[in-house]
Amino acid sequence: xxxxxxxxxxxxxxxxxxxxxxxxxxxxxxxxxxxxxxxxxxxxxxxxxxxxxxxxxxxxxxxxxxxxxxxxxxxxxxxxxxxxxxxxxxxxxxxxxxxxxxxxxxxxxxxxxxxxxxxxxxxxxxxxxxxxxxxxxxxxxxxxxxxxxxxxxxxxxxxxxxxxxxxxxxxxxxxxxxxxxxxxxxxxxxxxxxxxxxxxxxxxxxxxxxxxxxxxxxxxxxxxxxxxxxxxxxxxxxxxxxxxxxxxxxxxxxxxxxxxxxxxxxxxxxxxxxxxxxxxxxxxxxxxxxxxxxxxxxxxxxxxxxxxxxxxxxxxxxxxxxxxxxxxxxxxxxxxxxxxxxxxxxxxxxxxxxxxxxxxxxxxxxxxxxxxxxxxxxxxxxxxxxxxxxxxxxxxxxxxxxxxxxxxxxxxxxxxxxxxxxxxxxxxxxxxxxxxxxxxxxxxxxxxxxxxxxxxxxxxxxxxxxxxxxxxxxxxxxxxxxxxxxxxxxxxxxxxxxxxxxxxxxxxxxxxxxxxxxxxxxxxxxxxxxxxxxxxxxxxxxxxxxxxxxxxxxxxxxxxxxxxxxxxxxxxxxxxxxxxxxxxxxxxxxxxxxxxxxxxxxxxxxxxxxxxxxxxxxxxxx
Numbered sequence: 001x002x003x004x005x006x007x008x009x010x011x012x013x014x015x016x017x018x019x020x021x022x023x024x025x026x027x028x029x030x031x032x033x034x035x036x037x038x039x040x041x042x043x044x045x046x047x048x049x050x051x052x053x054x055x056x057x058x059x060x061x062x063x064x065x066x067x068x069x070x071x072x073x074x075x076x077x078x079x080x081x082x083x084x085x086x087x088x089x090x091x092x093x094x095x096x097x098x099x100x101x102x103x104x105x106x107x108x109x110x111x112x113x114x115x116x117x118x119x120x121x122x123x124x125x126x127x128x129x130x131x132x133x134x135x136x137x138x139x140x141x142x143x144x145x146x147x148x149x150x151x152x153x154x155x156x157x158x159x160x161x162x163x164x165x166x167x168x169x170x171x172x173x174x175x176x177x178x179x180x181x182x183x184x185x186x187x188x189x190x191x192x193x194x195x196x197x198x199x200x201x202x203x204x205x206x207x208x209x210x211x212x213x214x215x216x217x218x219x220x221x222x223x224x225x226x227x228x229x230x231x232x233x234x235x236x237x238x239x240x241x242x243x244x245x246x247x248x249x250x251x252x253x254x255x256x257x258x259x260x261x262x263x264x265x266x267x268x269x270x271x272x273x274x275x276x277x278x279x280x281x282x283x284x285x286x287x288x289x290x291x292x293x294x295x296x297x298x299x300x301x302x303x304x305x306x307x308x309x310x311x312x313x314x315x316x317x318x319x320x321x322x323x324x325x326x327x328x329x330x331x332x333x334x335x336x337x338x339x340x341x342x343x344x345x346x347x348x349x350x351x352x353x354x355x356x357x358x359x360x361x362x363x364x365x366x367x368x369x370x371x372x373x374x375x376x377x378x379x380x381x382x383x384x385x386x387x388x389x390x391x392x393x394x395x396x397x398x399x400x401x402x403x404x405x406x407x408x409x410x411x412x413x414x415x416x417x418x419x420x421x422x423x424x425x426x427x428x429x430x431x432x433x434x435x436x437x438x439x440x441x442x443x444x445x446x447x448x449x450x451x452x453x454x455x456x457x458x459x460x461x462x463x464x465x466x467x468x469x470x471x472x473x474x475x476x477x478x479x480x481x482x483x484x485x486x487x488x489x490x491x492x493x494x495x496x497x498x499x500x501x502x503x504x505x506x507x508x509x510x511x512x513x514x515x516x517x518x519x520x521x522x523x524x525x526x527x528x529x530x531x532x533x534x535x536x537x538x539x540x541x542x543x544x545x546x547x548x549x550x551x552x553x554x555x556x557x558x559x560x561x562x563x564x565x566x567x568x569x570x571x572x573x574x575x576x577x578x579x580x581x582x583x584x585x586x587x588x589x590x591x592x593x594x595x596x597x598x599x600x601x602x603x604x605x606x607x608x609x610x611x612x613x614x615x616x617x618x619x620x621x622x
Contacts, residue, residue: 003055003090004066007083007138010048010093015131017041021124028124031116038123039104042130046097049090056090057485065140079201084140087485088270088335092137095339098471099259099346100130102464106350107251109460110357122162122249129155133260142194142272143201146187149232149264153180156261160248172247179241183231187268190224193217203272212278222275222282225268226289233265233319236293240545242316246308246362250353253308257315258346266322266338273331284416286327287407291420294320298430302437303536306362307352310438314388315345317427321403324420330406332488336479337399340387344396344472347465348384351377354461355442358454364438369447373454378443380465385439387472389432389509398476400428401502408501425501429508436516444521 001009017037021028028034067082104126111122132151139145161173195201197217198210211218229235234242242262246253256262269276269286276282297316304310318341326334354377359366371378387394390401404424410417447454456462519525592603 001051003052003064003085004083006048006052006055007085007089007093010045010052010097011083011131011134011138013041013044013048014038014127014134018124018127018131021120021127028120029117031114031119034120035104035108035123038127039101039108041127042097042101042104045130045134046094046101049093049097052085053090053094056085056087057481067140079141079143081144082140083138085138087487089137091339091482091485092267093134095342096130096133096137096259096263099342099468100126100133100255102346102350102468103251103255106254106353106461106464107249109458110251110353111249118162122159125155125158125162126255129159129255129260133264136264137267139271141201142191142203145268145271146191149187149228149268150184152261152264153177153184153232156180156245156256159252159256160245162248162252166247169247172241172244176241176245179238180231183228183238186224186227186231190221190228193224194221197221203275205274208274208278211275218275219279219281222279223285225272225275226282226285229265229268229323230289231265232268233262233323234293234316235265235289235320235323236296236316237544237548239293239297239316240548243309243312246306246312250308250349250356253312254346254349254353257311257349258342262315262319263338263342266319266326266334269323269326270331270335270338273326276326277329283327283329284414286323287410287417287420290320290322290324290327291407291423292320293317294324294420294427295423295430296320298427298434299535300539302430302434303532303539304434305364307355307364307367307438307442308349308362310364310434311345311348311352314348314431314435317431318345318388321400321424321427324424325403325406327420328406328410328417330402330410332483332486333399333402333406335486336476336482337403339482340395340399340472340475343468343475344384344387344394347380347468347472348388350461350464350468351381351384352442354457354465355381355454357457357461359448359450361450364441366448366450367442368445368451369443370451370454371443373447373451374443374456376456376462376465380469381443382439383469383472385435386513388435389513390428390505391509391513392506394473395471395476397506398479400505401499402479404428404501404505405499408499421501425505425508428505429512432509432512433516436513437520440516440520 017040021034021037027037063084063086065082065084067080069080104123107122107126111119114122129152132148132155136145136148136152139148157173157177160176161169163169191201194207194211194217197214198207200207200210208218211221230238242257245256248256276286294317297313297320301310301313301317304313318337322334322337322341325337354374355367355370356362358370358374358377361367371382383394387396390397404421407417407421407424411421515525515528519528
């Protein structure tokens with residue numbers, strides 16, 4: 001098969017499974033047959049994606065574009081639909097398919113206790129989720145990307161609210177849906193502005209040149225698209241939906257945080273990078289927002305007690321790294337961190353899910369000593385923890401070092417980037433501390449009563465941990481290969497690649513891990529509790545959520561009430577008054593129609609008389 005055919009197989013297999021399960025209700029409700037079909041579709045998509053990536057690596061080709069006309073318009077078409085195959089899309093297809101397949105295998109064991117009907121429903125949504133993200137990755141234009149973007153949001157809503165019997169899960173799903181929909185208006189408006197200015201939904205040099213010629217259209221489109229990125233990729237202050245999304249099953253959290261929902265925003269930047277890079281204002285916004293999100297979310301993660309929320313805020317922070325790096329113009333740094341983060345964050349979430357499955361609690365205080373009882377799970381979590389912290393030789397070390405190096409170079413040319421450089425460097429130490437704390441409390445030390453009878457998860461849950469541990473360790477070693485694949489051949493790679501800023505960040509990371517061990521394993525550094533007390537109070541206050549709530553109640557609802565009054569009493573009132581006036585006039589005129597000939601004769605006579613009087617009066621006046 002050629003590259004385009006492989007791409008079509010990768011994207012169409014999951015949707016074929018999803019559509020079949022949606023239509024074939026008996027199969028879906030049977031549970032296990034639905035899981036088997038969904039898993040077969042994911043594995044098939046993974047095989048096709050790996051085959052495609054191998055072709056792009058060993059037999060490098062120019063970008064392949066296969067399109068058909070869509071939305072016919074005056075003998076041409078307003079848009080096209082198809083697939084775009086290049087090094088960027090081929091590599092992302094593998095990331096998405098690998099994580100999704102591992103999550104589905106893990107889910108077979110994790111969700112086995114669910115009723116058959118819900119079990120089948122879960123895997124149906126999974127297949128649709130995989131198709132939505134694969135379609136987004138292969139989209140050759142922004143309009144098709146937008147369609148898949150909305151499907152990703154729909155699937156996230158369905159899976160976050162999977163436990164629909166729980167009120168908190170339903171609220172979390174609705175919150176995620178509406179916060180991201182608020183941001184998605186940016187993508188929709190941006191598409192409208194771009195098409196009005198250029199007549200195109202593309203992102204190539206021609207589109208950028210036309211936008212530049214249109215003056216303010218270029219930064220306007222870039223900032224509107226960035227609003228969409230802030231929602232999907234949970235950048236401050238639109239991050240508020242992501243921690244609540246932990247109400248969904250833990251494997252769903254792994255998929256959301258590693259390779260689908262939150263990755264979609266950063267992937268939009270990567271794919272439409274020429275549009276963003278052409279506006280200095282947009283790139284500066286990337287740096288400032290990404291830098292602040294990185295340190296803000298890291299600080300909040302420090303005081304979390306729910307292991308999934310620790311990882312959720314960690315995702316917000318790492319997405320900030322990616323956005324800030326892309327703001328410097330370093331495509332390689334941002335995309336590499338997106339890739340490595342997908343592997344070690346999926347590993348962390350699935351390892352956390354294995355621990356939660358064993359102790360039946362998300363709270364760190366209910367765990368402890370699990371490494372002895374669950375060695376595979378413990379090793380997987382520690383590997384993910386060290387990779388996220390940026391320990392040398394693990395994947396996160398290379399991508400985080402590249403992010404910080406790109407920020408340093410940008411800061412030397414544009415002083416505004418000193419802010420994200422400082423925040424991201426400090427965040428490296430904070431990240432190591434809170435991840436070290438989570439690892440120590442969950443897997444080392446004294447076991448809680450919940451953890452006394454814990455045991456290692458079964459093969460279906462342990463195997464994905466082993467598979468994901470491999471790229472979590474070694475993905476960074478492939479930096480040179482990935483750079484060539486993505487068209488950035490000037491990136492030099494060494495097994496250990498230290499830069500001055502990387503040495504600082506690595507020192508902070510190792511220091512953070514040491515402090516976490518001394519504090520939570522040895523019981524030292526008691527003064528840290530007092531130091532973190534204000535931060536804990538701030539995190540528990542939910543100040544950002546309350547700010548959004550206030551904006552909603554006192555802003556949106558009040559404005560909506562005013563608009564509703566204007567619509568009801570002014571617009572509708574005017575139209576109703578006009579309608580009633582005509583009805584009353586018709587009633588008056590209708591009374592003149594008596595049906596008697598004598599009345600009509602009198603009316604005609606009166607009319608003739610009035611015309612005669614009028615004519616005579618004009619003669620007198622004249």
